[in-house]
Each structure stands twice: as C-alpha cells, then as structure tokens.
Amino acid sequence: MAGQATATPSAGGSDTSPTALARDLLVACKRGDSTASLRATLAALDDSALRPLREDRRTALAFWLNCYNAGTQLLLGERPELYDSPLGFVRFFWAPAITVAGTSLSLDRIENGLLRGGRSKYGLGYLPKLLVSTFEQRYRLSGCDPRVHFALNCGAESCPAIRAYEPEQIDRQLDLATRSYLEATVAYDADENLVRVPRVCLWFRGDFGGASGIRAFLREYDAIPADSTPKIRYLSWDWTKATGKFVE
Structure with missing residues (x-):
C-alpha cells in the first residue's frame, strides 16, 4: 500500500532529501537492513537541507513521525535494556535515539519538543515544555495535531502500528x-x-x-x-x- 512501511528505499541512495532519508531509515528498520549509512547521512545534514521542514508542515510531520518511529526501533534493537529497566519511562524516552543535522535527539524531544510544538508531556497536555533547545525552537511545528498520537509507536503493545509517512499523503495517512x-x-x-x-x-x-x-x-x-x-x-x-x- 502506498505510503506504508513497504515503500521502496531510494534507488542507490540517490534521493538524500530529509523526508526520503527518514522514510528509508524506517523501512530499513522493518527489513532488518543496515542503517549505518542512512543514519550517518541524516546526521550530516545541515540547516539548508532541513529548510523544507521549516517551510511545509506536511513535510515536517512526515519527517518527524518517521524519525520517531525509526528511533524507537533502533533503541529497542540496540539498547533493549533501557525499555526493560525499572526506570524505563525515563531512560528509554530520554536516551539518544537518532541524530539529525548534528543534533542528538531523544524520543521525548522529537515528540514533545518538535511534533507537539513544544508542549510538556506532563500536565495532561496543557503546559508548555520548559526546557526548549534552539533546535526545537527552529524546527518545531506550530500547534499540535492530535492525530500524531495514533501514529507514534514507542514500543508498547498498546501503541499503534507503524507506517512510513509521505508529505503528499500525510493527511490521508493520519486519518x-x-x-x-x-x-x-x-x-x-x-x-x-x-x-x-x-x-x-x-x-x-x-x-x-x-x-x-x-x-x-x-x-x-x-x-x-x-x-x-x-x-x-x-x-x-x-x-x-x-x-x-x-x-x-
């Protein structure tokens, strides 16, 4: 099905747009393929490469959703002890999950600092996030689309299934x-x-x-x-x- 995690990665890695890289990383996680090259390319992006995220909400939604879900799978595969820890609610969500443009991001920062527009995960969604980095200020979405809560997978049985999101199809996919x-x-x-x-x-x-x-x-x-x-x-x-x- 178009836009799901069965999408084909960019042939030969020729498409190095941020959205293609995040999507292909998620697909590689599903298939059990090597992720080293894709992760390195995402980490090496610069501010100009991330410009589409600042200019188009659909692009930012697709990119950060795919980054979050890929980051979850990478942590579960490489550092499962974090999830299993008695302090897993802190250690797993705050651990470095993925690096974008030289910035190490945890699942907490992607979800609350970026996708939810800088809202705290405490206070039932009514409070602003107090510690907001310069990166989050620059790339966070304005406001929060509640549909993201049915697209984010943190590794728990109750989480929704994972899709690879595409900017052009993001509204249909989130629905x-x-x-x-x-x-x-x-x-x-x-x-x-x-x-x-x-x-x-x-x-x-x-x-x-x-x-x-x-x-x-x-x-x-x-x-x-x-x-x-x-x-x-x-x-x-x-x-x-x-x-x-x-x-x-």
Missing part, C-alpha cells in the same frame, strides 16, 4: 491511522452513555481540547454517534514490549 486505531480500541456503550477511549487521550487531554474536544474528535471518526455526549473513561495501557509492530 487512516487514527480511524484504524480508534476502531480497534474505542468502546461505546449507548445504554450507559459511556465511551472508553485510549489512555493517550488522558495523557494528552489538552491536545484534543479537553473532554468536549475528545468527544468532537470521536464523532469526526464515527467512533460515537453524532448526537451523543457520553461520559468518558480511559482504558489502561499495555506497556508489554512489542518490537517491529509495522502495518503490513
């Missing part, structure tokens, strides 16, 4: 990822006027616009009836490690 995940997880009970939703909707409640925003989001994706206003409960999250959870 597909969101709808697929909500269909698999959301449970609506008309008799109890209750809906159970993924826990990321609680952790990042502010990204969705609070309870009313969550309901509007669910209606948009047909997860609850258009005329319903159910009570919201949050499902538990299964942190069991699940490596290589790619869309086929």
Whole structure:
C-alpha cells in the first residue's frame, strides 16, 4: 500500500532529501537492513537541507513521525535494556535515539519538543515544555495535531502500528491511522452513555481540547454517534514490549 512501511528505499541512495532519508531509515528498520549509512547521512545534514521542514508542515510531520518511529526501533534493537529497566519511562524516552543535522535527539524531544510544538508531556497536555533547545525552537511545528498520537509507536503493545509517512499523503495517512486505531480500541456503550477511549487521550487531554474536544474528535471518526455526549473513561495501557509492530 502506498505510503506504508513497504515503500521502496531510494534507488542507490540517490534521493538524500530529509523526508526520503527518514522514510528509508524506517523501512530499513522493518527489513532488518543496515542503517549505518542512512543514519550517518541524516546526521550530516545541515540547516539548508532541513529548510523544507521549516517551510511545509506536511513535510515536517512526515519527517518527524518517521524519525520517531525509526528511533524507537533502533533503541529497542540496540539498547533493549533501557525499555526493560525499572526506570524505563525515563531512560528509554530520554536516551539518544537518532541524530539529525548534528543534533542528538531523544524520543521525548522529537515528540514533545518538535511534533507537539513544544508542549510538556506532563500536565495532561496543557503546559508548555520548559526546557526548549534552539533546535526545537527552529524546527518545531506550530500547534499540535492530535492525530500524531495514533501514529507514534514507542514500543508498547498498546501503541499503534507503524507506517512510513509521505508529505503528499500525510493527511490521508493520519486519518487512516487514527480511524484504524480508534476502531480497534474505542468502546461505546449507548445504554450507559459511556465511551472508553485510549489512555493517550488522558495523557494528552489538552491536545484534543479537553473532554468536549475528545468527544468532537470521536464523532469526526464515527467512533460515537453524532448526537451523543457520553461520559468518558480511559482504558489502561499495555506497556508489554512489542518490537517491529509495522502495518503490513
């Protein structure tokens, strides 16, 4: 399927655009191919090469989503002890995962400093991120598209499956990822006027616009009836490690 992780890497490595490199790195992770050359090329990019990320939101979304998901797979493959550690919630998400233009980035910095526009992972999505680097200020997206929460895979069983995202298809792909995940997880009970939703909707409640925003989001994706206003409960999250959870 176009845009998924079955995409073919650039022939002979001829396409060294940031988005192609991030996509090809993710595909190499899926296939178990060597990633050394792609990682080195991403690390060697300069500010001018990253200009498309500053100029086009779709390009930035695709690039950072692919970087995050590739970074997760690289950490799980090369440093699995971080995830398994009693302090895994800190050590895994703060460990260097991928280097872009000479800047070492953790999963936390990619998700919260860049994709979420500099929002803290604490405070249910309502608070700004306090420690923001110059790199994050330069390349972060403005605002937060809540659909990214159904595209990011941190290695847990409850995480969504991984796709390789393309700038030209990013809206369609994010809609597909969101709808697929909500269909698999959301449970609506008309008799109890209750809906159970993924826990990321609680952790990042502010990204969705609070309870009313969550309901509007669910209606948009047909997860609850258009005329319903159910009570919201949050499902538990299964942190069991699940490596290589790619869309086929």
